[in-house]
Amino acid sequence: MISIIPVHGLPEIRPGDDLAALVVERAQLEDEDVLVLAQKGVSKTEGRLVRLDGIEASDDAVRIAAGERDPREIEVILGEAKRIVRERGPLVITETQHGFICASAGVDHSNAPEAGMLVLLPLDPDASARRIRARVTELTGKTVGVVITDSFGRPFRQGTTDVAIGVAGLSPILDLRGTRDRIGYELRASRTAIADEIAAASDLARGKADGVPAVIVRGLRLEGDGTGQELVIEPELDLFA
Numbered sequence: 001m002i003s004i005i006p007v008h009g010l011p012e013i014r015p016g017d018d019l020a021a022l023v024v025e026r027a028q029l030e031d032e033d034v035l036v037l038a039q040k041g042v043s044k045t046e047g048r049l050v051r052l053d054g055i056e057a058s059d060d061a062v063r064i065a066a067g068e069r070d071p072r073e074i075e076v077i078l079g080e081a082k083r084i085v086r087e088r089g090p091l092v093i094t095e096t097q098h099g100f101i102c103a104s105a106g107v108d109h110s111n112a113p114e115a116g117m118l119v120l121l122p123l124d125p126d127a128s129a130r131r132i133r134a135r136v137t138e139l140t141g142k143t144v145g146v147v148i149t150d151s152f153g154r155p156f157r158q159g160t161t162d163v164a165i166g167v168a169g170l171s172p173i174l175d176l177r178g179t180r181d182r183i184g185y186e187l188r189a190s191r192t193a194i195a196d197e198i199a200a201a202s203d204l205a206r207g208k209a210d211g212v213p214a215v216i217v218r219g220l221r222l223e224g225d226g227t228g229q230e231l232v233i234e235p236e237l238d239l240f241a
Contacts, residue, residue, distance in 0.1 A: 002219035004205040006212045012113065013213065015047040020135035023214050029142045034217040035132070036202035039150040039165060040111050040119050041213035042128050048120040049113065050076055065090055073107070076118055080105035096121060099232040100165060102152045121150065125166025126227040133168040145169035145222050149199035162203040164195035164228050171224025172196075172231050193231055 007027045013019065019041060029035065043049070057071035061078060065071035069090035078084075081094035085101060094105040098121070106121035122128045129146040136144050148166030153159070164172060172195035202215035 002201075002217065004201055005216040005218060006205045007214035007216065008212060010041075010211070010214060012211075013041045013044040014113070015044060015049070017045045018135070019045045019214075020132045021139060024136060024139045027214075027216060029136060029140055029144055029216065030218065031143050032145075032218075032220065032222045033142070034145040034147055034170065034198055034220060034222070035136065036147045036149060036198060036215045036217055037132065038206065038213040039106070039121060039125070039148055040108070042122050042125070042132075042148050042166075043119050044113065046122055046128065048122060050118045050120060052076075052116045052118065064092060073109070073118065076120075077105045077107045080107055080120055098125065098165070099229070100152070102150070106150060122148070122166065126168065126229060127166075129166035129168035129228070143169070145220075147195050147198050147202075148228070149202065151203075162199040164193075164199045164231060167195050167226055167228040167230075169225055170195065170220075170222045171226045172228060173226070195226075195228065195231065 007023055009026050010022055019037065023035065052070065052072045055072040055075050057075045061071040061074040064087060065074045066089055074090070074092065077092055077094065080096060082097050083095045084092060085095055086093040091103065093101065093103055095101055096105050100106065107118050109118050112119050125148045129148050133144060133146040136142065146168045147164045149162040150165050151160040152163045154161065172193065174192040174194045198217055202217055205215050206212045
């Protein structure tokens with residue numbers, strides 16, 4: 001049986017906080033648990049914060065903002081983006097330096113520490129996941145997986161869902177190619193984005209406005225040790241290029 005357990009009672013997370021220790025103080029982790037962490041909590045501990053009052057908007061940022069959005073926020077997005085994939089009014093779809101295709105290069109002001117501040121994606125979410133996993137093991141002696149998540153939209157689908165941007169301690173993709181289904185048919189293309197499924201399931205227990213940046217998923221059988229980068233489509237296969 002799979003359980004999804006929110007970690008309640010975490011304080012407002014600040015730069016330099018030991019996020020693993022904060023979780024361990026409030027939850028009893030077991031071997032093969034998956035600790036799922038919202039990106040914003042990780043980003044805050046790593047100081048990935050920007051104050052708008054220190055930003056000067058470029059002409060491009062003013063043009064894209066089109067009077068509907070703070071051009072300083074657009075300027076931060078442009079600075080975080082590797083390239084702009086699409087523009088529609090003040091909505092900007094970008095490729096980040098990590099290779100993620102998402103709105104606003106992952107830059108967001110929701111759940112920021114204070115007004116006039118933006119939260120950016122971690123510089124290396126996989127490295128963040130590995131560091132937190134190692135710290136949990138140091139503190140508890142338990143072997144866990146770690147998934148760092150963010151909310152992304154999907155092509156031709158309404159709404160957002162959480163996906164994995166950083167992974168440690170588990171394979172992010174369950175490759176079923178070469179296995180057979182219950183009637184004996186050989187599967188030739190079945191690859192399940194298990195880390196994304198973990199991310200989406202955990203969001204059901206977290207709540208966007210409830211201040212719960214950490215969730216434990218229990219009951220999975222962890223296999224492998226991959227990265228979130230394995231979920232990113234290779235550039236030559238990018239249909240938007």
